[in-house]
Amino acid sequence: MKIVLVCAVLAVLATVSTSSIVKSPTSRASLYYGYVGPGDRLLNRTYVQKAAIPNTIQSQDVAYRGNFTTKITAIQVVEIGYTQWATPWLIAGGIGGNNVTIRVQSARGYGYYYVIDIWGR
């Protein structure tokens, strides 16, 4: 009986922690999608940086929106400097579209420093 109770409590804890922390599907420090082809231009370059805060996971979304003729061909989210084990991932739009949204999330107790390049026509 006691063991069943402990298991139930653990299950509840597990559910709470997975729903409160948005976990990325990949865990790579940098992210590369697509290829920069001839005629492609750098459409936008954005730097995102956050200093470490003890015991805290920080995150932010970076969106790029082109016009109706824009075609995104490559997305490069590159970590600058020493690794801080942060994770970027694609949450909306992407290659072949005219918009893209990248989420950058730090490891707990760390910061991050990225350059996000959007290439296309």
Ligand SMILES: *[C@@H]1O[C@H](CO)[C@@H](O)[C@H](O)[C@H]1NC(C)=O
């Ligand atoms: C890139 O995007 C950021 C915000 O997303 C904007 O402030 C900046 O002006 C853009 N830069 C260029 C060159 O379009």
Ligand SMILES: *[C@@H]1O[C@H](CO)[C@@H](O)[C@H](O)[C@H]1NC(C)=O
């Ligand atoms: C649409 O965006 C592209 C870049 O993707 C730019 O070259 C073009 O001038 C823009 N067109 C207009 C009408 O703003």
Ligand SMILES: *[C@@H]1O[C@H](CO)[C@@H](O)[C@H](O)[C@H]1NC(C)=O
């Ligand atoms: C963003 O791009 C996706 C395709 O990558 C498209 O389906 C969607 O309509 C676009 N959203 C906006 C607001 O343009």
